[in-house]
Amino acid sequence: MHSLKVGYLALASSRASCSRRLFSPEFIKSSACCRCSDGQARFGHTVAKPEETQVIRVPRYLQKQVENVKQTRGKNKINTIKAGKLLVQSKNPALNQSAGYILGKFEQPVLSSKGWKHTKSFGDYFIINNTKTTAPFVGENQKEDIEEETFKKLHICKELLDALERINITHPTTVQLQTIPKVMKGHNILCAAETGSGKTLSYLLPIVHRLQAVKKSEMDSENAHKIRTVVLVPSRELAEQVAAVSRTLCAPFGFLTRTVGGGRGVGHIKMVFKRDQPEIVVATPGALVKALRRGCLDLSELSFFVVDEADTMFDPSFCDMLQDILLHTNIASDPKETRGPGHKAQLLVVGATFPGGVGEALNKVTDLGSIVVIKSKMLHFLMPHVKQTFLKVKGVDKILELHQALKLLQQKKGVLEGSVVVFCNKSTTVNWLGYSLEEMGVQHARLQGEMPAAVRAGIFRSFQKGLVEVLICTDIASRGLDTSKVHLVVNYDFPESHTDYIHRAGRVGRAGGVEDGEVLSFVAHPWDVELVQKIETAARRRTSLPGMESDIHEPKPKIKNK
Numbered sequence: 236m237h238s239l240k241v242g243y244l245a246l247a248s249s250r251a252s253c254s255r256r257l258f259s260p261e262f263i264k265s266s267a268c269c270r271c272s273d274g275q276a277r278f279g280h281t282v283a284k285p286e287e288t289q290v291i292r293v294p295r296y297l298q299k300q301v302e303n304v305k306q307t308r309g310k311n312k313i314n315t316i317k318a319g320k321l322l323v324q325s326k327n328p329a330l331n332q333s334a335g336y337i338l339g340k341f342e343q344p345v346l347s348s349k350g351w352k353h354t355k356s357f358g359d360y361f362i363i364n365n366t367k368t369t370a371p372f373v374g375e376n377q378k379e380d381i382e383e384e385t386f387k388k389l390h391i392c393k394e395l396l397d398a399l400e401r402i403n404i405t406h407p408t409t410v411q412l413q414t415i416p417k418v419m420k421g422h423n424i425l426c427a428a429e430t431g432s433g434k435t436l437s438y439l440l441p442i443v444h445r446l447q448a449v450k451k452s453e454m455d456s457e458n459a460h461k462i463r464t465v466v467l468v469p470s471r472e473l474a475e476q477v478a479a480v481s482r483t484l485c486a487p488f489g490f491l492t493r494t495v496g497g498g499r500g501v502g503h504i505k506m507v508f509k510r511d512q513p514e515i516v517v518a519t520p521g522a523l524v525k526a527l528r529r530g531c532l533d534l535s536e537l538s539f540f541v542v543d544e545a546d547t548m549f550d551p552s553f554c555d556m557l558q559d560i561l562l563h564t565n566i567a568s569d570p571k572e573t574r575g576p577g578h579k580a581q582l583l584v585v586g587a588t589f590p591g592g593v594g595e596a597l598n599k600v601t602d603l604g605s606i607v608v609i610k611s612k613m614l615h616f617l618m619p620h621v622k623q624t625f626l627k628v629k630g631v632d633k634i635l636e637l638h639q640a641l642k643l644l645q646q647k648k649g650v651l652e653g654s655v656v657v658f659c660n661k662s663t664t665v666n667w668l669g670y671s672l673e674e675m676g677v678q679h680a681r682l683q684g685e686m687p688a689a690v691r692a693g694i695f696r697s698f699q700k701g702l703v704e705v706l707i708c709t710d711i712a713s714r715g716l717d718t719s720k721v722h723l724v725v726n727y728d729f730p731e732s733h734t735d736y737i738h739r740a741g742r743v744g745r746a747g748g749v750e751d752g753e754v755l756s757f758v759a760h761p762w763d764v765e766l767v768q769k770i771e772t773a774a775r776r777r778t779s780l781p782g783m784e785s786d787i788h789e790p791k792p793k794i795k796n797k
């Protein structure tokens with residue numbers, strides 16, 4: 236029926252536009268010239284007999300439209316709907332895809348976001364449903380039949396086991412099971428695992444364990460108070476967070492942990508290291524470079540050098556500083572070099588995304604051949620335990636949609652305390668949105684990179700404690716910050732890259748966090764659509780996000796100069 240209608244429309248439009256030309260003798264002559272020897276027209280169908288004067292041509296684009304309509308009307312349509320839960324739920328039910336349906340290798344998925352560059356698509360949406368209830372990186376290790384003492388099996392000392400128990404951590408996650416033994420053995424490590432999978436403990440636990448073992452033998456030596464570990468992170472907030480975990484673990488042994496972040500003067504940095512040198516320093520690259528240049532730090536006894544959030548740290552904006560810092564360190568290229576007098580430092584590179592190019596950047600600063608790669612199975616995949624909704628919406632309507640989403644969540648949860656993170660692409664949008672939500676009576680905090688250090692301090696902590704309902708922020712909050720209480724992440728502006736999408740979405744569905752976390756993304760601009768389509772394709776195909784293929788699984792040794 237529909238195809239007939241399109242056919243009729245084609246006929247009518249073709250008639251209207253060509254009516255005058257159709258009946259002119261010149262046109263008939265030229266159209267006869269276009270015919271091939273077998274009497275068929277070369278372009279499109281010609282619905283006329285040679286002896287008649289009326290020639291009606293259906294342009295190619297209309298023929299294509301008719302084909303499209305035929306396809307969606309079911310002629311060539313693939314049935315992607317089976318009994319059971321839906322993997323992709325679309326506004327147009329014909330585009331739903333069941334969790335039980337597996338696309339063939341050469342089968343092209345029909346996307347709900349296909350026409351989203353068109354203005355008529357406003358109001359359209361699709362949902363990638365959660366097909367699992369728990370994160371794959373915790374579920375596997377918390378089965379009843381696996382004994383409670385798994386951390387003990389990893390040879391973690393008693394004091395650390397007790398410290399973990401006090402914060403209710405009993406079973407290691409997959410990444411912890413894989414990483415801890417390798418760090419204990421003295422290997423350089425590249426650890427690539429999903430957001431929220433517990434990477435911080437996977438390096439801090441073996442570090443503190445080994446420091447206490449060494450400390451026992453060096454109790455009275457002159458090296459007793461020297462910096463043993465440097466952890467490099469991209470933001471001040473993350474430095475404070477990692478330092479807090481470190482302090483919990485270090486408490487039984489009396490080790491000191493200190494942080495240095497950017498935005499403060501050299502005076503402050505000098506103050507941090509004036510008194511005793513701490514065993515563990517957690518720093519941002521800018522502050523650490525300043526401290527090293529002023530000679531505030533002595534890294535001669537360094538045992539561990541950790542680069543957390545590696546994709547950001549190897550980004551061109553940080554890479555030069557990182558190389559500068561690495562010049563002050565002596566990285567081991569063999570586990571044997573990490574022990575005894577004159578030992579060198581172990582390099583631990585950690586992250587949730589390793590886009591192509593990280594391997595190359597890493598090659599500049601160290602010998603990749605010495606690195607053991609630990610890579611999780613689900614790296615760069617969409618999280619199967621988090622529901623992700625994509626809504627095509629006009630820019631002006633985004634604030635109303637956000638308000639609606641907050642109201643719905645409040646009805647569902649009762650209170651919003653610290654449970655929503657809203658990401659914007661620019662600091663100015665964060666400020667503007669803040670003022671608008673204020674007028675709507677939504678209690679919130681703002682966090683963006685252009686804030687002065689003194690204003691920024693403590694904002695994230697107060698959100699974590701639940702003192703504010705909503706955090707409006709830029710991507711500075713998307714890397715590494717632990718948001719275990721968060722139920723909803725909103726991409727008010729659609730992220731500019733897959734990497735940003737993975738990190739933002741990773742603020743929900745974290746180990747030990749709330750279980751029903753969701754992501755809501757507003758898609759307002761035509762330039763956002765390509766990324767949305769890639770994400771939808773990856774969800775329907777159940778593959779990792781494209782463009783994230785990195786060479787980390789095949790580290791090539793650096794060719795040494797004579």
Ligand SMILES: Nc1ncnc2c1ncn2[C@@H]1O[C@H](COP(=O)(O)OP(=O)(O)OP(=O)(O)O)[C@@H](O)[C@H]1O
Nearest residue numbers: 406407408430431432433434435587715717746747
């Ligand atoms: N074995 C465990 N069992 C339960 N919870 C854990 C375990 N290990 C860590 N956690 C908790 O999981 C949360 C996430 O940990 P962490 O911040 O280390 O993740 P991450 O992998 O570094 O994430 P991101 O990639 O976002 O930086 C924290 O609240 C932490 O306390």
